[in-house]
Amino acid sequence: MIKINKHIFDDRERLFDQLLKDIIRDLEGGISDRDAASMLLSGGTTPGPLYEKMSDTEFSWEKVIFSPTDERWVEADHPDSNEKLIRDTLIKGKASEAGFIGLKSAGAAPSDGQKETEEKLASLPLPLDVVLLGMGEDGHVASLFPGLQDTKYALSDDCASLCHGIHRDGDDVDRMTLTLKCLLSSKRIYLLFFGGKKLEVFEKATTEKSGTLPVSYLLYQDDVPVSVYWAE
Ligand code: 6PG
Numbered sequence: 001m002i003k004i005n006k007h008i009f010d011d012r013e014r015l016f017d018q019l020l021k022d023i024i025r026d027l028e029g030g031i032s033d034r035d036a037a038s039m040l041l042s043g044g045t046t047p048g049p050l051y052e053k054m055s056d057t058e059f060s061w062e063k064v065i066f067s068p069t070d071e072r073w074v075e076a077d078h079p080d081s082n083e084k085l086i087r088d089t090l091i092k093g094k095a096s097e098a099g100f101i102g103l104k105s106a107g108a109a110p111s112d113g114q115k116e117t118e119e120k121l122a123s124l125p126l127p128l129d130v131v132l133l134g135m136g137e138d139g140h141v142a143s144l145f146p147g148l149q150d151t152k153y154a155l156s157d158d159c160a161s162l163c164h165g166i167h168r169d170g171d172d173v174d175r176m177t178l179t180l181k182c183l184l185s186s187k188r189i190y191l192l193f194f195g196g197k198k199l200e201v202f203e204k205a206t207t208e209k210s211g212t213l214p215v216s217y218l219l220y221q222d223d224v225p226v227s228v229y230w231a232e
Helices: 012-034 048-055 082-089 110-121 149-154 196-205
Strands: 004-009 037-041 064-068 070-072 130-133 163-166 175-178 189-194 226-231
Touching: 004 012, 012 037, 012 048, 012 130, 012 189, 012 226, 048 082, 064 082, 070 082, 110 163, 110 175, 149 163, 189 196, 196 226
Parallel strands: 004 226, 037 064, 037 130, 130 189, 189 226
Antiparallel strands: 070 175, 163 175
16 A cells, blocks of 8 residues: 555645645646646535635646546536536636646547547646545545446556546436546645545545545555645
8 A cells, every 4th residue: 555645734724725835846846847747636625725726826837737537427617517617716817828638528428428538638748747636425536436337447457548437326417537547647646635524434445445435546556655635
């Protein structure tokens, strides 16, 4: 299991300020190595304040390419779109020149759009400089929800793709998620989550690699450093 760097904060504002500094440092490293940097961005309700801070930070954003870690299969102007979230909170103001690769492509379902999305992702500078992930209380990251055949495949060594469609019974829409292969094609992974329940789930995920807690697949590997940023 990879050594996990835990950053525990007694206040979310301080967490976001530190995480911003760490991300800027990492992106600077990517730009100094190859004049470009790449970062995957989580959706959800947690990272918004961080994205707003990034959009208000002077940086060579024109040299940075962002992509979501997952996407609902909706148009980019739909309220549930992660692309919309990122464009509304991050790619604006001082960061308006940043590049963006969306995961939604043509087709009625992710399986129809898979080839196009995979081709778009091929232009991401690899290894990714930063992968920022949230985590659900069921231990999912991106849209790798436990208990699904799609997730099992996207987490497996058989999956050579960077993205994969996710169907979950009961959901309004299907999703496109980045796969374990893609998430681990990175220099570092930051896991950002709040609250005691999620911390408990995370600690459980450190005890064994299991499909019931997909986040555990990010921990039981030996190549990519993982840092946790947590506050109550
Ligand atoms: C999404 C995210 C998802 C999110 C977790 C946590 O598209 O919703 O990529 O993986 O990070 O569900 O969500 P919260 O931050 O809202 O708790």
